[in-house]
Amino acid sequence: MKRRQSLLLPFLYRIKRAYSSFKLKSGIKLGLxxxxxxxxxxxxxxxxxxxxxxxxxxxxxxxxxxxxxxxxxxxxxxxxxxxxxxxxxxxxxxxxxxxxxxxxxxxxxxxxxxxxxxxxxxxxxxxxxxxxxxxxxxxxxxxxxxxxxxxxLPSEHLEYGIISDIDDTIVPTGATRLWQMIKTTFLGNAHSRIPFPGVSAFYKALEKGRDDIESNPLFYVSSSPWNLYDFLMEFLEVHHIPKGPLMLRDIGLSREQLIAGSHFDHKLAQVEKIFEYYTDIPFILIGDSGQHDPEIYLQVIKDYPGRVKMIYIRDVQSSRHAAMEEIQLKMQNLGVEMLLVTDTLDAARHALAKGWIQKSDVIDIAETKKEDEEIK
Structure with a gap:
């Protein structure tokens, strides 16, 4: 199968490029x-x-x-x-x-x-x-x-950085169920897509950290295509989730692959790029159990010893509990804790116990979570 793909790929790619060139030239000529x-x-x-x-x-x-x-x-x-x-x-x-x-x-x-x-x-x-x-x-x-x-650009007040996934981490999308994800993506908008209860307040608390200064940087790393960039940025703004660089990927046919880039390779490369730019601060990594975020973060821990402060994983797929426990043990042996949660408030309480956020912010998170649940 791989040999067939390797022989077919250059042919398909030439067709794609020829079509794109023809479409562009025709569009310019016809005034489209x-x-x-x-x-x-x-x-x-x-x-x-x-x-x-x-x-x-x-x-x-x-x-x-x-x-x-x-x-x-x-x-x-x-x-x-x-x-x-x-x-x-x-x-x-x-x-x-x-x-x-x-x-x-x-x-x-x-x-x-x-x-x-x-x-x-x-x-x-x-x-x-x-x-x-x-x-x-x-x-x-x-x-x-x-x-x-x-x-x-970082300030002198940085305590730690935060790297977060989006789909099924910040907002329910059904990323593990293809048809549900397609309907959610194509028929909804930034207003109709509702985050998990309490997420905006939790991320604001992490951004402020212990010193109450909104200086800890947030990075959003997702396997969604760049085509959704404006949609996702609007979603963050509408729901008052702290802004930060959004690192997506190109999709479709490329010279090397029928579908450009795998989920694992893309997210790992982006997380490690961030680590290379910020070498003197630890990071809290946030993801979900549905699309192999724990496996990716385990590799980050191996590649960058001592750089990961904590890992929070939203539990969205019960069938992977055995795999999650195995990954938890491997991370623990490497000196990093991974907490599997179904409730944003559980992650917030843990962060408070560790001294990473303020008690007043946990109260705000609890109140915001209650309000979000009433809206839903």
């Missing part, structure tokens, strides 16, 4: 592409450099959602997110405190930037602006195409 947009994905950095990704696409005017939007409107917006018109081989300039970098968009329209941080920069807050500009002309009457991105 009326405007181009830069979609910046929030980034992060250290005292040495910043890192972020952006994507160049036809602007399909998706806009934000409304609590009153019906299923058909939600479906149309989601359809536009996935039926993209990628703009390859276009130069994009990024400017950060006088430092400039130019990157070329790849075949899927992505550009990746790593920009040095000027040594004499002093930042008043943790989120800093990066300005992006398209340097090449794609369509007639294009005009200026610009965007502004934000990147997280």
């Amino acid at each position: 592409i009326k405007s181009i947009m830069i979609i910046p994905f929030k980034g992060f950095g250290s005292e040495k450099e910043i890192y972020f990704v952006a994507r160049i696409l036809r602007d399909r005017k998706i806009g934000t959602s409304d609590a009153k939007d019906g299923r058909w409107r939600n479906f149309r917006k989601m359809y536009k997110r996935f039926m993209t018109w990628e703009i390859p081989n276009i130069r994009v300039k990024a400017t950060f405190f006088g430092n400039e970098a130019i990157a070329l968009s790849d075949e899927e329209g992505y550009v990746e930037f790593r920009i040095p941080v000027p040594a004499d920069c002093h930042f008043s807050n943790q989120w800093q602006e990066v300005h992006l500009e398209l340097l090449d002309k794609v369509i007639p009457k294009q005009g200026e195409v610009k965007a502004m991105n934000r990147v997280f």
